[in-house]
Amino acid sequence: MIRLSAKVQGHVQGVGFRYWAHHTAQRLTGMGGGYVKNLADGSVEVEAEALERAPLQAFLAELHRGPAQAQVTAVEAHWEEEVEGRHLAFRVV
Template sequence: MSQVCVMAWVHGRVQGVGFRYSTQHEAQRLNVKGYARNLDDGSVEVLACGEADSVDALVSWLKAGGPRSAQVDKVLTEPHQPSKEMSNFSIRY
C-alpha cells in the first residue's frame, strides 16, 4: 500500500468540543500519524499520514462531522509533504 499525507482544515464549531482529542482517537484507531491543532480563526488543522485507505477514512470521518459535540461546516484538504516523518498522532497547542 502507498503512504500518503493530507493536510485538512476543518471549519465550524470545532474548538472547545473535544474535536482534537476525538480526532486523535480516530487516527490512532486507523493507524494514522500526524497531528491536530487549533488555529486562531476557530478552525482545526489536521495533518494525516499513513496508508491511503486509512487517511481517506479519517478525512471521511472529519467530513461526516467528527465527534457528536462538533458542528462541521466544511473540510478543505490538500496533499502534503511534511518536513519530517511523524511517529504518532499528537495534539498540538
C-alpha cells in the first residue's frame, strides 16, 4: 500500500473543499481509503491510500486545484511506500 499525506493551504475552509475532495477521491479509479479534515490553522489535512501511485498522483494534482470556490496557495505532500493500509473507505472528518 502507498500512502499520501498532504496539507492544503490557502482559502480552503468554508468553500466545500472537504466534500469536493471526498467526491474527487471516490471518482478516481484505484483509490483506496483515507480522510480529509479541517485543521485549526485554516488548512485542510488529507490522507489517502492506494495500491498504485498513479491514482494518488492524480488526486494530488486535483488537490493543487481544489474546487472552484477555493484558492489553494500551497500543498505539502509526504509519501510513504509499502505501508499497511489503515483506511477502509474515504471519509470526511
